[in-house]
Every structure is written in structure tokens, then in C-alpha cells.
């Protein structure tokens with residue numbers, strides 16, 4: 001078994017560990033440790049990258065025996081040997097982005113339950129965008145209402161606690177979703193709003209999510225797939241819309257084209273969009289706009 005340091009401290013960026021196994025597998029060096037802060041792909045959240053003993057960690061995966069495999073790019077360097085102590089460093093920008101998206105998903109899914117009575121059946125955290133699949137289709141107005149509720153929870157900056165309970169204790173608690181397994185369960189508790197069994201890495205307070213923005217939605221398998229962005233990804237999307245020149249902007253001076261610039265940026269930000277959503281993003285966009 002590998003001691004999963006991220007279970008109790010998702011903010012741990014560096015650690016020291018002892019190498020249990022070090023072997024060649026499929027053209028890669030696979031290193032197993034007694035403890036690790038590296039998150040392996042699971043529960044919709046992708047693996048961490050970083051360095052181990054100065055070597056690049058390019059993938060991290062769960063092994064069937066309960067250990068965690070670190071796939072390491074050794075290049076021409078010697079591989080870490082069993083018994084050696086190695087220093088690990090997580091790529092924090094990638095990890096924190098995953099924490100924002102994953103906690104944001106818990107809050108958005110819980111808001112959709114409380115406002116719309118629709119359940120999240122799956123979650124995928126992608127490289128650019130994340131999606132949740134719902135068991136029914138929501139209207140644009142329902143999505144806007146759930147989005148507003150989710151951001152209320154973000155801005156209230158509620159504590160997000162990690163709790164460990166037995167499956168018997170869990171059965172007495174108001175979990176959003178029935179746990180898929182028994183034994184000791186790790187719960188993520190967004191104070192007074194959501195309680196879910198989850199092995200992922202999460203921010204310590206909801207305010208660190210920053211913002212939760214639904215970017216688009218479509219019919220999917222009898223329900224609905226919702227694409228959303230949290231925190232830094234939402235800012236990146238706004239910046240890409242703001243900084244992308246459009247033919248209309250090129251043909252008109254800033255002073256006279258502000259209104260049309262806003263509407264063209266909004267149209268490409270969210271498809272489909274409602275009038276109320278457009279207004280809100282219009283306000284958000286007005287802040288970073290160039291003024292003349």
C-alpha cells in the first residue's frame with residue numbers, strides 16, 4: 001500500500017519517500033513509493049505531474065495492489081533504486097487547477113440537485129473544459145438559477161472539510177450520492193451545502209474556486225451534458241474572448257465599437273445563452289475592457 005498524502009493534505013506540494021519498487025514497464029520506468037503526494041487518475045480527475053528525484057513524472061496510476069505507480073522519464077539519468085529516498089515535487093499550477101475544477105463540480109452538482117432536482121451521473125475533468133452529465137435536461141433558466149446558487153456558495157467562502165467515516169456511519173449521513181463501495185470512506189464536506197464520498201483533491205474553502213461558469217450544454221444520452229469552467233479557467237476563457245480581434249473591431253475604432261465588441265464576445269463565450277446570462281457577463285466583461 002502507498003500512503004496517500006493528498007488524502008489528508010491536498011495542499012502538500014513537496015515530500016520525501018522511500019522507493020519500494022523500480023522497474024521497466026512498456027518502455028517506461030515505473031517507481032512505487034511508500035508514500036506520495038502525487039494524485040493518480042481516478043474519479044474523473046486526471047493525474048498529477050511533477051518531478052521525483054529530479055526526474056519528470058509523466059503519468060501516475062493506481063495499481064491493483066493498492067500502491068501508486070509513478071511513470072518517470074529518466075532520459076540518460078540513472079533510475080531511482082529500491083530502498084532509496086527520493087524527493088517529490090508536484091506541478092502546483094496543474095494540481096490547483098484540478099482542485100478548483102473538482103470542488104467547483106461538487107458545488108455545481110449540489111446546486112443543480114437543490115434548485116432543479118436533477119442528478120449528476122458522471123463527471124469528467126478535461127485538459128481545457130470539464131463536463132457533468134445530468135439525468136435530465138434543464139432549461140436555460142434552470143441552469144442560470146443553479147449557476148447563481150453555486151456562485152453564492154463560492155462567494156460565502158465556506159470551509160471544505162475532509163472527513164473519514166465507516167460505511168455504517170456514512171449510511172446515517174445525508175450524502176448527495178450513494179457511495180459505490182464499503183469500508184472506510186473519505187467524505188468532502190462543503191459546510192452546510194454538500195456531503196459527498198470522493199477521493200479527489202479539493203480546495204480548503206469554497207472561495208478558492210473563484211467562480212463557476214457554465215459555458216455550454218447539449219442533449220446527451222437522454223439527459224444533458226453541461227460544460228463548465230471554474231476559477232482560472234473562467235478567467236482564461238474571458239481573456240481569450242477579449243484578446244481575440246474580430247473583423248468588426250478591426251474596422252471600427254474602440255470608442256465607437258464598444259457595444260458591438262461586447263456582444264460579439266458574448267455570443268462566442270456561451271452557446272446557447274439567455275438574456276439574463278448575457279447581461280451578467282456583460283458586466284464582468286466591462287471590467288477588463290480597454291477604455292479610450
Ligand SMILES: [Zn+2]
Nearest residue numbers: 043198199200
Ligand atoms: Zn469528487
